[in-house]
Amino acid sequence: MEDQIEQAVEIALSSNSDPVIKQQAMSFCNQIKESEDGWQICLSLFLNDGKRSPAVRFFALQVVDDALVKRLNGSGKQLDSASLLYIKESLLSYIQREYAPQSTTDVDAVFMQNKLAQTITLFFLLSYPDTWPSFFDDLLALSSMGGPLSNARGLQLLLRILVAQHEEIADTLILRSSEVTRRNTIIKDAIRVRDMARLASAWMEILVRWTSRDDGYLIVENCLRVIGSWVSWIDISLIVTPQYMSIIFGILGNDALRGAACDTISEIISKKMKSSDKFELISLLNLPQTIGQLPIGSDIEFTEKVARLVNVVCLDLIRILDEDQLASQLHDNTERLLQQLLPFAIGFLANEYDDTSSEVFPAISEYLSFLRKEKKRNRPLTPDRHSILTSILNTVILKLKYDASMDWTNGADDSENDFLEVRGRLRLFQDAVAGIDENLFMDSLSSVVINSLNDEKRDWRDIELGLFELGAYSDGLRNAAALPTKGQGSPKAVEILNTMLLKMTNSNVLSIGHPSINLHYMELVVKNSKFFETHPQIVPQILDMFVSNIGVHSSYVQVQVRAWYLFYRFIKLCKNLMGDIAETALNAIGDLLVIDAEVPQKNDGDSDMSADGTDSGTFDGRLYLFEASGILISVEAVPDEKQLHLLKHVVSPIFSDMESCLSRPTEGAQQALQIHHDIMAIGTFARGINDGGKAITDPVREQFLLASRAILVSLETLSGMEIIREASRFAFARMVPILGPQILPEIAVLVSRLLSESSASELIDFMSFLGQLIHNFKGQSGILEMLDQLLTPLLSRVFYSLSISANGSTDEEIQQSDIKKAYLNFMMGLLNNGMEAVLASDRNRQILESVIQSVAHYTSTSSDAAIKKMGSSIYNRLQAVMKIM
Template sequence: MACQSVSIIDMDEQALLGLNPNADACYRQRAIAYFEQLKESHDAWEVCAEALAKSVYSDDHVKFFCFQVLEHQIKYRHGSLNAAQQQLIRETLMKWLQCQLMNTQAEKPFIRNKAAQVFALTFVMEYLTHWPKFFFDILSLVGLNPHGVDIYLRTLMAIDAEVVDRDIVHTAEEVRRNTLIKDNMREHVIPSLVESWYQILGAYQQSHPEITCQCLEVVGAYVSWIDLNLIANDRFVNLLLSQMCVEDLREEACDCLFEIVNKGMDPTDKTKLIESLCQVLQSAGFFNVEQEEDVDFLAKFSRLVNGMGQSLVLSWTKLAKSGDVKVAAETLRALEAKVPLLIKLLVHEDDDISANIVGFCYDYLHVLKQGSEWQSKMLQVGRGEQEAVEEYWESDKLPLLTDQQKANVEAIMLAVMKKLTYDDEYNFDNEGEDEAMFVEYRKQLKMLLDRLAQVSPELLLEAVRRVFSSTMQTWQTASFMEVEVAIRLLYMLGEALPASHGAHFSGDTAKTSTLQDMMRTLVSCGVSSYQHTSVVLEFFETVVRYDKFFLVEPQHIPNVLMAFLDHRGLRHSSPKVRSRVAYLFSRFVKTLHKHMNAFIEDILTRIQDLLELVPPENGVPALLTSDDQLFVFETAGVLVVNGEGPAERKQALMRSLLMPLTDAFRLLLAKLATEREEERQAVLADCLSHAVGFASRTSKAFSNKQTVKHCGCTEVYRDCLQTFLPALSCPVQRGALRSAVRSFLHRMIICLEEEVLPFIPAASEHMLKDCEPKDLQEFIPLISQITAKFKSQVSPFLQQVFMPLVLAIFEVLGRPAEDNDQAAALEKQMLRRSYFTFIQTIASSGMNEVMASQGVENIERVLFTIIQGAVDFPDPIAQKTCFIILSKLVELWGAKDGMVGFPDFIYKHIVPACFLAPLKPTFDLTDAQTVLTLSECALTLKMIHHKRGHEFIQYLQTEYLPSLQVSPEITQELCQVLQQPDVKVLKNYIKAFFQQAKL
């Protein structure tokens, strides 16, 4: 129906039935349509305003609906409402509020929240113009009526969200408006609002704690931008402190005090405020946290103490930098006085309480790092020598601690060590949200440990040594938590301590470090046999972190190797341990392979079963996943390649390592060719891919010194290639097999060098057969790698494969696709980019004969695709590549004695491309990638001038630029810039030229 001016009786009662969550779908659809109708009408929404003002409906969903309609009018159509309609909204809200005062039962919270949003939106729109008495009207109406006060406080929070909340993104105009609103409120209404808050807090403390809590939330929200003196005064703070003693209010009172403490203010005043708060809190017994059983309150209190502590640190920092010695010293004393409370909260058994104080603890340690030396420096230089103060501030000296500060540091260390410990409830087998939170909390504690090391490395080292040594002496009877944290602390020292303070190992036994002693204990005391995964994992992590220890004490390597290889490591009962140890073992061997020559055959024998390719029909669960096996194969490769024996030994070991893979590969490939069941085919292909991947991974062991050739392993890898290449012609599961073999070829190009070349033609022929876009896209980098590495050596092959590859690409790009098929469009875009990159590689490798030998018709076809890529496709990455190619081709063929017919191509196609591409609407000159494309376009013009000289300038002046209606003055200017030697000037000019041309 058409929406006209209606009265209350015209409300669509049938549509309103659809507002009930349990209504039928047809009713719900009708309700949605009715909502849209009321929203878009010029005046039909007034029916909702009337319904709210007269409390016509008792159904909560209808009332909410009416507020939604009103909200839409205010939010999106306020400017188009006439004065009478704006007045109607104000009257509606006040009448609805008046009704709330008379109701015995309060509205549902969701209705009150929506009403508050509508009040806040109206305030934002009208406070500065039509409704300056907004707050006074509401306050005079609600008085101390609890229902009215509730709406008033919710409205204040909604206004905070609209005007103050920094998490909400505002337009520049909204920011300007919000600033004016806050300025006006500060000047005219904030004192009255603060007085209302004081009255509410006092009146409802006993009777309506929920309203008091709301009011405390409002005070906390507003205190950040109003005059703090209105809140931070004796009567208000005393009221807040008194509510800290009321069980239903103290958490919100804590939050409110936290916001007050966090308010930016003069450092001296801030210190005085915090000190007065602390005196009252301490005398009220809040510092006796051991006696408090309410952990939720203590978490809030810990956050408050954290805020007070960090504020004191900030005040001290400002005062210290300003050179005010006396006041800075007073602030430092105030700060030190809070440390006992800090430690109590830090060591509390509840991690939330402890985590909330970490920030203050971290900042306090930073003060210790700079504080005591700062004080002595200040006394020497005097207050006036600001430069000397700043010079000290930038220095990074270790502090000279007082006895009390040393005691504080030691207490914090003990607290951190205690809190790092797992509790009994930690679920290692099924880690959930609680476990994830503890892991994050441990990261915070690690930050504290690092800072402790900066303050006093000697104290930290000694504390860890004490805990570690006593635990390792009794590890057989100690709980896993104690043993794990003792090893964990040793592990953490590696990052925490600088090398100059013991985190290194010396070959001089007279000077062995504390760290070296602890490592010796770790690897010799037998703790690697502890029956808990967390301890075993920590053992191996620590062994690998301090692998340099074994360079100075290699006698411990055999014992640790056995731990890696037996039931403690790679054969542990836990898959999690086995998986991690597979990785750690590879790192251990990479560092220490020079000390393992005598054990190579033994290690390879012991891990032989872990190197087996587990066939899918085996049915026996493998000890390691295929990803874990990759690390084991790499480790085996490192051992073989870096052994001290002759090349013959290395060749024999590598063959024995890889031959089981190739044998299994042949059998599985034969099975795959005859397998008809698709699921089974996928399993076999997966297994074949793993075999290729494992062989590929062993090649990572070779280096510039230890090459495949030098190690006598060329023939071994050639045999692997011959075994794997037939998989390329397998009629099923082509994607997985081609991907695996292609990756192996990439590795062999690096490792086998020219020995790989005989395999490339056949491999390429197979990979170009029945190509999908993804196949081609992945094949091109392989050809590009061969081109870039071997250059002229592969020129005959490239001349042969060039057009088949190009035609395969053209065929795939030419396939029709659905207009809305974004995946297909993206695949084509990526293939197009790969194609252009391939052409660029050939052009840049000095092999112009590859393209030149393709015949005129084919060359033209390729050249036109490059022009098309430069101009027609809105892809700046591909366009940039195309201009690089064009520039290179001009350099190769553009001279007077260059390729026949190419100068004509320059003038007919390349020059127009340089101007038409940037003039396209899709060529966005504000986009960084497009600007890079324009730079390459400019370089192409420069190259044409370099090769064709005055002929090119004359062509621009007399033919091309006039055809674009470029004025003679601009034409002359452009030609002059082109002839200048400075390319940067040309790039800047070209950008300005096209910016002007596109206006």
């Protein structure tokens, strides 16, 4: 049988096995696990060391583990007392033989030792302290074969078992049932009473005996690991003694073991205890002097561990300080010790390696939070705290700068992405400083910004830092989130911001030609548009910048597309400052107002192409230019004649392109995508025209009336394309404010064509579109006539879509839920805008009863309180309509 098990395990683990045979082997292995005597066969197989492979012996222990777990959980066929005794004697005999110092066999591989430790730990949970009270004595005796704690093999196994025991009974990261927690508590209490003092003494002896030995590295490292884990739940006084801590601190001088010693000290300090006891512990360790003597910086990994230690200590000291009821002497002593340790934390914060810096982020964050609380308590910022705060801010500012070895890739490089993530966290520290000391924040950041904008600064990293900090300053001022002064900030803060913005716009930093500088510059211009209300003379200069190769004509695609949006935002925000410069601006961007659709490679050109299949990235950005153009030519300063001329300059090429596309034989996806883009451009341009502020003239309306008819021709030709239907609905919605009731005849044609082709998913947007029309044209005879013709076919489509089973599909269920909400919103809009007469018309009265029943059904079956409330209101009002029929 053992040979069969070995063969099955090897087949199951082999990547070259025939799949069918491999499955058979795995089934056989599972049968062994589930069989009543499988554990006996596998225990024998494991003990027969010399003849079996490590993989087979590992599997054998897994089977034994399964049997032990079943006994622990009280499930399945359980081991009886005789079987447990047999397992105990077999394992104990094995380790006494194989882990004795005189053993001539090769020691088990590390993974096998860990597995054996796990198996022994499971047995420990079943037997300690009742049936195996001498558990620790037996293992310590094994470790002392040949002399007190001198057996390396036995010690390694003992320490691995202790690690496994902690994971099973005390690891707080593992979720356990209440029953298992009670069992573990009983075991831990027994260990504390019966064996803990002896174990703690043995650990200290191991450290003393093995630290100086060449072959003692792993033993000491594992011993420190055990101390660091067990200390969380044992009596801390067993470890925190002058002799014990002197030994552990002494190991900090051992290059190979100092990292493990540092981790252990961190775990010791993390032990939960009363504030007074915690302070005594930290004071006893004399960490400021100890840390000051460590070779920080020469070993990156060790430096990171020391940073973690400093973070742990500072966090504890800050929490002690933050207690309300704290004796004055303890408060003063804690403050003094914290002031000694925080410079180390700030030093790690400044470390060139972000992993090291990040280790002290919690302590820095907690300290800044503490200082903000102190400010709210009306406690002044002491000179010592102000000094630390200044040091934190200066360090953060330096860390915010791009490293000399790093280039700007706009997120295309992983190392830059990591830096930007850290930068975001550092920015929060900077904002926190602003909430503690506004003057410090303002003075420090303005100094960085002004210095970075000096002509002699040519390194893009210095300039980028300055512009980044200018953005941070303006964000804090605008959002009133970082600064304590509400509203738009204090007069001094606003004055400093304006000074920095004026310095930026008068500088020549753009001449460096770096894309990150250009992006920051444009972002800052848009974010601080109010600045130009008091400096309108700078606006032409900014426009020249935007339309140059710095902005919308940048050779960096990512910068260019972002610039299109920022240009639009600047035009929208500063439209009243534009003056009569529309023609100049339009001529400058005219080469970009060109539509050339590209079908994504993934699209196969089928007729049901959706809007999601468009080349949306670049095209969506280009739409901002059309909207900006509409705003530019519709500001008050543009004469009517020039507005019409410029308007035709934009829309005439689009009309010609649509005509050209439609005159060609149907070409599938590319043709449809080009028409889609043309229609979207018209709609977006119309939104800009409406947003410019200038009164709409009849010649302008005439141009958009022509546009509406051109769209209808396109829709008639390509009505089977979802993207054409979506674009047409979009464009008409944007032209409604321009054309008013004049567009109603065209809308009637649009609606009838959309309804005949729209899919179930489009019904949601379609009803929302109709709701907008109802609101805009309430009281108009045209909208009543259109609704009278449309209502029955529309509601029939809605009821049909909702009658189709979702077939268990989550997406379909969500879609049906959204259709119900859209339907109820549509009915509410109809009633709120005085259009209930449409429901009682000769054409629609036959569907009114179905409407009432549907509203009642959807209301009663919905779990959404808002839907129930709205549905009830609609139902009552529909009943009133029924009564007057």
